[in-house]
Amino acid sequence: MSEIGSGDIRDLRQRITWLARTANFNPGKAASGRWLRDVSALGHAEVDWEGGRWAIAPAVATLIPAGDGTAVLAGRRPLDLVDQLETEFAVSVVEPATKDPVWLPAPSTVYIQAESLAELSASLNAVGVSYVGCAARGIAERLLQVQLGEPAGPPAWDTPVEHLAAGSVGGVDFVRGAPDRDGLCRFLVNGRQQYRYQIGSQWLRTDYAPGIWWALAERHEQVIRWRRERRSNSADIGTMFIDQGAPLPPLQARALVLCSGLPTQFGDTARTAIYTNVPLPVADLVARSVRQLVSVID
Incomplete structure (x- = not known):
């Protein structure tokens, strides 16, 4: 991903699954998707599930909170980058624990330490890595509250529909049938899951995660x-x-x-x-x- 830069999600998932099997993993059907979500959360890549595309993120180092100046590497990681960092900094590489061969381990975590933040920033720039401060705090401070989307038509009358059942968030999320009151439902369109939120007679577009959180808030469920x-x-x-x-x-x-x-x-x-x-x-x-x-x- 670091060498190619961007591409098609379906092609990438096939490559991930093939490579995993060469390393004696037996990934389940959803394993490559969960791996991509881990890669996105770690700040290595941006994933556009609806558009079917992915792109690697620029190489950055971000401070971890209360970490005594320890930074973690995120984004593009060409083959020689960690070797270059080790010539300038104290570098620690942590491999993720893997409990189940059905799931795939996330990329290793690379921690970096320097004598000062000024030294850290200057030396990182020399190897093409940007120092971005504490990204965790910066992202959290800029988060917008989840919202439902624009109005949309209801599912076609002959389309099989599932809805989020009350009290089901900790177990099986969706059950067959349209909601009998306000709530989240899903159905397939051209092989892709679509999500709608029903409020009275109105249907609104949404995605999986925002729809779940909206439903939890409406039920006053704290999780x-x-x-x-x-x-x-x-x-x-x-x-x-x-x-x-x-x-x-x-x-x-x-x-x-x-x-x-x-x-x-x-x-x-x-x-x-x-x-x-x-x-x-x-x-x-x-x-x-x-x-x-x-x-x-x-």
Whole structure:
């Protein structure tokens, strides 16, 4: 991806699956899609699912919150880039843990440390990497609240429709049939999932993640929790938990993932998505952008 720059998502997913099998992985049907979402959240690429295209992001280094000057590498990563960085900085490469061969490991995380931020910025520029400060905070501060789209026609009468069932977010999300009241539904058009939100007699366009969060807010369901782990420079730093049935939009996911530089973790027992090293203000901004409030737990 770093060498080619951009391309077609379907072609890329086929290549990902083929390469995974050469490395003794047996990826499931959805594995390449989840891998791409990890790559997007890590800031390595932009993915346009509706348009079917992807593009690699420019190479940048971003500070992790309360990390004592530690930066994480994001974006384009040509083959010799890490070697170049190791001649200038203290570099640590962390490989993601892989529990299940059905899923694919995200790219390794590259941490960079220097004596000062001025030295960090100057030396990074010399190898074609831009220093961008703390991207996690910057993204969180600019998040817009999720909205439904423009009016649209309802599904055709003979189109099979599924709707989001009340109380189903933690398990099976959709059940057969149109909603009998306001709610989110989905159906196939030319082989692609389309999402509509019904409010009274009106149908509105939406995407999967915004539609889920809108439905949760309308039901007054809170699915975001944050647990304090430590305090650093007058800031509370902790771990954020989100019920797995509620996927974050790409920018919200990126704001949380870039707090640590590690891909989203998943708790099998509690069925939660887990984000570490998240300052409480960042957690609050992300939650408000999806019409939620953070529940602080002990």
